[in-house]
Amino acid sequence: MSTLNSVGHPTSRIDAVKRVTGTATYTGDLRLEGMLYARVLRSPHPHARIRRVDLSKAQSLPGVKAILTRENCDIVWGSGDTRNKRYLFNNPVRFVGDAVAAVAAIDRHTAEEATRLIEVEYEPLPFVLEPEDALKSDAPEIQPGGNLSPNNQGKREPEVYRRGNIDEGLRAADHVFEEQYSSAHINNAQLEPRVAIAQWQGGRLTVYASTQGISNCHTEIARDLGLKPEQVRVVCQFMGGGFGNKNQCHDFDLMAAMLAKQAGAPVKLEFTRKEDFIAVHGRWPTKQYYKIGVRNDGTLTAIQLRGYSGMGPYRKGAGGIGGIEIYQCAHVERAVHPVYTNKAVSANLRGPDYPQGVFGLESLIDDIAYKLQMDPVEFRLKNMTRKFLDQTPYTSIGLEDCLRRGAEAFEWKKRWNPAPGSAPGPLKRGAGMGMGSFVSSLGRSSAVIDLDSQGMYHVHVGVTDVGTAAKTTMALIAAESLGVPLERINIIWGDTDRCPYSVGESGSRTTTHTGYAVMEAAKDLKKQLAEKGMPKGTDMLTATANTNPTIPGVARYSFVAHFAEVEVDTDLGHVRVTKYVAAHDSGRVVNPLTATSQVKGGATMGIGMALHEELLYDRASGQPLTAGYYGARVMTHRDTPEIEVVWVETEEPYGPYGAKTLGEPTIIPSVAAVANAIYNAIGKRVKDLPITRDKILGVLA
Template sequence: MTQAPPAPVTEAPVLGAPVDRIDGTAKTTGQARYAAEFDHPGLVHAALVCATVPRARLVGIDTADALAHPGVLTVLTHENAPTMRKSPSPGLPDISTMATATSVTYLNTDEVHWNGQPVAVVVATTSDAAKEAAALVRPSYEPLPATVDFQAALPDARPQKRNPFSPAGGAKGDAEAALATAPVSVDLTFTTPMHHHNAIEPHATTAVWHGDRLTVHECTQTIDWTRRRLAHVFGVPVADVRVLAEFVGGGFGGKGYLWPGTVLAVLAARVTERPVRLALSREEVYRTVGGRTPSTQRVALGSTVDGKLTALVHTSITQLGRIGGWPEQVTSQSRHLYDAEHVLLRQRQVELDALSTTTMRAPGESIGTYALESAVDELAHRLGMDPIELRMRNEPDRNPLGGTRFSHRRLREAYALGAERFGWAERSPEPGSMRDGRWLVGWGVASAYHPAQMFPANVTVRLFADGTVLLRSAFHETGMGQPTTQAQIVAHELGVPFEAVRVEHGDTALPTGPPAGGSMQTASLAASVRAACADLRRSVHGLARRSGSVVGRQRPADLVARDGGLFGPDGGETYAAILSRAGQSRVDAKVGSDTGLGRVTGQLRFAARMVRDGMRWVRASTGAQFCEVRVDPDTGEVRVTRWVGAFDIGTVVNAKTATSQLRGGIVMGIGLALSEETLVDPRTGRIMNPNLSGYHVPVHADVPELDVAFVGDPDPTMPLGVLGAGEVGITGVGGAVANAVFHATGRRVYDLPITLDKLL
């Protein structure tokens, strides 16, 4: 394979620049359309009827009143629904099976598996008619024994199964024995509640059948996986299913799976032979879309009197539904953050008669860092040592478990940068010693950590003779600004103006893109985009040689017409001029294949690379979270009043969107720390606060100005040096807030959220 010509030099670098989002105007003016906003001729509406018991057998379902309601076309139940195929369990080699949310064949069973399972779908000419009729459906149940209380089920916890994406534990030495003999130790238990995503766009599906060909407008983070799962469920070829999701109004992991609403909307469209829209209410999202598992965690640390860790024990128990769920890698960060001589990590789970738990922003690390970083802070307090100094004394040179090298680790630099910006040196170490009038003031710090990986990504890059470039890939825009960052990468690689790049995405008719999950999308696409641009440069340079052209330096700042032609500033011709001279309207370059063989080959390469890289490197984004709180000593009110986050995310592709991603993570972490809690009735398994009036997320008044800073050092083992910014921002936030509250009050909170009653 010939070496690609070097990337063109740019005088005004676009990579890393705070470029405005290319879809910003469309989103802010209402031009951008989401899944529930697409109209089709003859469109009708669907509404769900959800079970109100946790486990039962349906012995009857009265639909007479619903069918008689004006505008109702049909009511689908287990008694009349066509047969659908059961989705296989998630696993390799077909990574699209990871989109399987539950093992239930909805409306093809008379069994109820969780409180909220859809037991009927009403289809009507209007949304109001469908919802009104749904309230008239009356299921009858034969109750069955159910286990729904997480705390009561803890004694029945079993070891968490291993899978390639979520490490389930690990050990080095004898941590329990080292803990027992350590001169200084802490042994603490923490709990975190269930959480829900609450994306600004509730889940919605618009489904249209044309014979046996299916088109679905869907708010999903995994359009290819969704397409493949729908093709399987309904027994049609993958090529006959098209899923579109150009814009997705937030996801945070909750839109990465095929939940019942999507399947039943497609079923309703097939039965009625009409386009069907099913838009879930906020409450229906809670009932039918999984959330983050609750957890109980033990963190025990032993150290010498000078703060060298001799033992680190981190264990967890989390929840799965009997019908499926995504395991949380709660001890993930504890494998990598501290150089303890002896380590024991163990993850266990309980199975409940509940909806599947699922991934939610930084699954595992977001709640795992709360417990670990709180315990480290407590150890620092008992040692009489600055919390940053204790962390730096135990900063490893290699991965503590196994000795694998870090591909890139700048956590020391992040702490130094954050401490300087926050003014950490002015901190009075004694809890309760800092005040602002009547308010108790506390400063807390915690480490942020999230692993970095890549998915396969297919792309096409097309250069036109007019100098414009088109990038095509079925990736996702869930709010992070991905089309903008990928356009910047194309402009950087080809030396064309940013404004000359167009991006098509969010459509399975395009080359298959990666999911928007695991903070992998940017790096995954960057690898393929760079390779495609390199191929394109080779093609253009070949054309130049054959036509006798001289390739000029492609510099966006100087792309000006000279004598009416398109020439570079040094006298050479631009890429566009070379195409024109060669008589070609365009040149294409592609990476990846969407043929059956190409897909299998891509997945095998992905699996092999994941195994190989796991043996060679530990890759991760890291950071240091600094928090200031004020606590009212009379009421227990906690206000976060100042924040500094310093992060090592490798190369920053767009300073504006990366900062936005990290700020969003911090805001979500403040909610995790102070207010967010899904309340589940331990008798019935029913969620008791399925809306934003009872589930409290942070609002503007709860969030101070968030100062975000970057170390800005590329990871040499990742494409363009990119590590990922989407999830690391939430990690460490719960710990930093809890540690600041302890510093302000002298009271350690072991159970999230930190509410007034826990400080009084």
């Protein structure tokens, strides 16, 4: 791979000084003149009809300036549900945390007090929490038409993928393995709680949002409020994480706007941490039934998956269960049922379909390898994907290198125990691994570059930088493409009045989509510079790129293999990860410093998903029990092992300098790697996430 001047060199974030001095201005840090504070009143019931809302006491509380309920606000939040009409305030309420009212007042204590003074008369309705229960004929109906959410064609049928003939594949097998797995609802739990500040100036609305995509947020706010796009401005300068739950315009953006309108003053709406856990969304919980056929020589003949995803009462997310793409197999059938339940809403969390799907699939694949007395790495090398869905060539594929080089760095042969659970204990060590892939799409985005007479290049991109170092990545691509040092690049970001359209920072697309637009704008600017020469005085040279590259007939994917060693205390059920290697093919790595951080973070998050996290519900009352950081037991400093990163930089012909997707692949196989390591240590398999101490002690009992 050729060496470049800027791209590929470890580079500190261009905004790092702000991030370490407390001067990075996050949305919640803003205070506007005359700004009010808002709080939301939420349903304490998992399912109930609202009979009556009495606002009189709340309205009489001095300092209360505006109150919204369904009565005076019937806005439909378009991105809140892709199948049904989801209002900002719904009746019936369908989960504990569904919004009932929002109050703006002179300070947050008054707003909070006012929400407590709102009297609501509820008629509790029957509720259902688990997807398979929700599909029974006597289950309470959560949305009109039934609890199986319509598929992409609008039919009440599961989402189905097929190739070959599954029955034929199962008949061709020497062994058929059947197993079931489940995964939990877990929260994105980004450190920055949800916040929006809305301000009307004349007929124009500015929303200071905490968003992963200012362009989407902008379009959707205008759509949902019936405004023209030019009447809306969205600003997000620094952003404290989202991992998929700040992709779009959210109900709190719209509520803040409507409260501000009613009060005639700017409004800051803040969510509490508990609200963030129960009332936004997290990863969909799943139930997975796998059936896999295999020949004596280890060749896969059939993979069948019947899955159920709990979507909560609104269809905000896709509900997919991914992973089968990583195997070559002639006969495949997958049917996933996205189901309404009366739990918290489920939608995107880092690699939405994958970590849970790969956990189930890779657990069973691991079992199969043991049964056939094959090394799990060898089994995967034999059966790994060569063409996407056995059909479409990949633009580049470094999966084999991820497996081989990852195994080598991990010292797989030394750490993996061919006889699981055979160590004497009570502390038992074991090694496990998993692999995955994630689409590295190319697509629509824009960039504008202005060159001034001082030789500064002002690069306008609609990114917010959710923590991925997107601004720095854009600056490196610009510097490389323009052939100038990084110091001559000025990134202008996070404001729809100053930035062109950008794809949201979701789907791990910023480098490949917006980075591509930056590269193309730079090409144009260089051409103009050659023709016209340097601008003089206050003149500028301006280049604009609206790019939407397509690559028909090929599939562009990133690949990944993770390896984990654990130590299980078989007396206490405690698991400690003692060694971890993450091998990634993301094409050319634009910034090895920040990319390595992303891998370390994603892998660590996956360890937490494997071992700790679950939003538990009380079955009798439908109440969430573990909202918050302690309840979820997210990973801490002490839980985290050193994550060693191995880069497999494939020669990728497309995308900016051959860069492929990175952010989401980092979590995909981590859950499976940890689960498989636990099996290797104790010789017993826990099939339900998270793999908590009680479950480990349960399988050992």
